Amino acid sequence: MDTxxxxxxxxxxxxxxxxVIPLEATARVxxxxxxxxxxxxxxxxxxAMEVDAYRWIVQRSRALWIPGDTPHSVVPNSPVDxxxxxxxxxxxxxRWDKPTVxxxxxxxxxxxTYLVGLPNGADAERARANAVLWDLVKxxxxxxxxxxxxxxxxxxxxxxxxxxxxTDSRGLxxxxxxxxxxxxxxxxxxxxxxxxxxxxxxxFERLNAALPLLGAGLTVSQVARSVGYxxxxxxxTAFRREIGTTPAAYFGGSGADYDxxxxxx
Numbered sequence: 001m002d003t004x005x006x007x008x009x010x011x012x013x014x015x016x017x018x019x020v021i022p023l024e025a026t027a028r029v030x031x032x033x034x035x036x037x038x039x040x041x042x043x044x045x046x047x048a049m050e051v052d053a054y055r056w057i058v059q060r061s062r063a064l065w066i067p068g069d070t071p072h073s074v075v076p077n078s079p080v081d082x083x084x085x086x087x088x089x090x091x092x093x094x095r096w097d098k099p100t101v102x103x104x105x106x107x108x109x110x111x112x113t114y115l116v117g118l119p120n121g122a123d124a125e126r127a128r129a130n131a132v133l134w135d136l137v138k139x140x141x142x143x144x145x146x147x148x149x150x151x152x153x154x155x156x157x158x159x160x161x162x163x164x165x166x167t168d169s170r171g172l173x174x175x176x177x178x179x180x181x182x183x184x185x186x187x188x189x190x191x192x193x194x195x196x197x198x199x200x201x202x203x204f205e206r207l208n209a210a211l212p213l214l215g216a217g218l219t220v221s222q223v224a225r226s227v228g229y230x231x232x233x234x235x236x237t238a239f240r241r242e243i244g245t246t247p248a249a250y251f252g253g254s255g256a257d258y259d260x261x262x263x264x265x
Contacts, residue, residue, distance in 0.1 A: 008032050008071045013086040017126060018116040021082045023047065029074035036086035038066040039137075041104050041112050045080035046215040049073070051099050053146040055208055059215040061251055062140060063112065065100040072099075077212035083116045093134050101142040108136050143243045145204045150193035154181040159190075162202055166209045167228035172198055203238055210239070210247070220247045 008031040013019070023029070040049065041063035048055045049064050051072045058064045066072055068089050074082065104112065115129050147163075150156050158175045162168055172183040179186075190198040206227040213223045224235035239247045 010034060010069075012036075013038075014088070016086065016120070018083070018085045018118065020116050021084070023074070023076040023080050023082055025076055025078050027076060031071050031073045033069050033071045034086065035068050035089070037068050037089055037092055039085045039087070039102065039112070040064050040066065041083045041109070042080045043083070043109065043113065045076070045078040046212045047074060047076040047078075047080050047082060048212060049099070050075060053148045054099070054144045055147075055211075056099055056101060056142070056144060057211045057215050059251065060109070061103070061105050062142075063102040063104045063108070065094075065096050065102055065137075065139075067097055067099070070099065078216060083112055085112065085115055087130075094137070096139070101140040103138050103140050106136070108133070111136065145208055145242060147201065147205045147208055148194045150189055152189045152193060154179040155186055155189040155193065158186065158198075159201070159205075162205055163209075166202075166206045167226070169228060203242065207239060207242055210235070211250070214247055215251055223247065 011032055011034045013034050013036050040058055042058055043060060046057060046059045048057055049066065049072055050056075051066070051070060055075075056064050076082075102108065111129060111133055115126065115133070118126050118129070149159050157179050158172075161175075172186045176183045176186055181189075187198055190196070190201055194201050196204070206229070210223045210227045213226055214220075218226070220236065221232045224232045227235070229235035229238070236246055239245075239250075243250065
């Protein structure tokens, strides 16, 4: 049976208001959805959550709100404990209808840690903590950069190679010789199928590859070299132009101390 167009799995977490899932760096969680709203945070390490062509970074200073019935996948960039809270949309006072980055600094991080530590059945304690959480959670204005893959097989081969190695600086003429297409053809296909030029697409992909590294605490110079920039200043210029702030300012302070020795669900 052909399952190419089958909808992603829909998981019901109504019986599990909070869970902690240990993930290894290679443990990608495939596309899925759930009827409940989800608030996800990691106290240490970095993971990415993907919705359509967009990617959001979750780390110590920022959590992510995923509305119910929004298909998404999870890509850890290091071993992490993924803390997730699930909320019945009918009982949620917020009406965020798209993925929303939440500031996890201050009291939010400790409160998330407390909530995921509550056992099932602690309804009164959970209700009181949730009431405080609703007062504390504040959306952050964060720029996300889409990296839409072209559908043409030859252009897609180029795009996947760059996703695998964003430091590859070959131009379309060289790529064309490798995949068997002219420079003009590849340029036209990138523009028509992704909405941007090849050069812009590669910049977007390099910046997306840089975000988890910045979130993990690498220096700007280290990140710049890791994603294909010869100098930190060139990387900073591209980052500021596309994202509207500097790499150093993109991620804020810390959230909560988290006891990694306690049992996880």
